[in-house]
Amino acid sequence: CPLNDETRHMLCAHSLPTHGVYVVNAARGGVLDEAALLQGISDGRVLGAALDSLEAEPTVSAELLAASAAGENLLLSPHAAFYSDEAFDEMRHLAAREVGRILCGEPPHYQVN
Missing domain, CATH: 3.40.50.720 (NAD(P)-binding Rossmann-like Domain)
Known part of the structure; x- marks a missing residue:
């Protein structure tokens, strides 16, 4: 919270x-x-x-x-x-999915700026 x-x-x-x-x-x-x-x-x-x-x-x-x-x-x-192998794997997968969205012309889910 x-x-x-x-x-x-x-x-x-x-x-x-x-x-x-x-x-x-x-x-x-x-x-x-x-x-x-x-x-x-x-x-x-x-x-x-x-x-x-x-x-x-x-x-x-x-x-x-x-x-x-x-x-x-x-x-x-x-x-x-959060500091675990699983957390780092999840961050890498999430980043790859976001790059994939951008390459397909879709807006990212987690845009920072």
């Missing part, structure tokens, strides 16, 4: 379930209140979390790093969830 005033900290202390959840965020970092997540991990409401995007990218908060390093069931990745 996009990050805007309506989605900022959509997952926060008030919206976290009472116990036993896993949190995965591959959307925008600001959708998740990192302080609330850390508190949820600390008090057992959150059993584990995997974050591919952070509130203040590219900076990682000291609190998140410390929790991850301490084995607090927190996995951090550098906003690279």
Whole structure:
């Protein structure tokens, strides 16, 4: 989802379930209140979390790093969830299809400028 005033900290202390959840965020970092997540991990409401995007990218908060390093069931990745052989294959196929559309006189689906 996009990050805007309506989605900022959509997952926060008030919206976290009472116990036993896993949190995965591959959307925008600001959708998740990192302080609330850390508190949820600390008090057992959150059993584990995997974050591919952070509130203040590219900076990682000291609190998140410390929790991850301490084995607090927190996995951090550098906003690279797409980074796979399959994703690169798909990008190549999409680019080839777009070139094919142009060569056939059709407008591209994903024109940038």
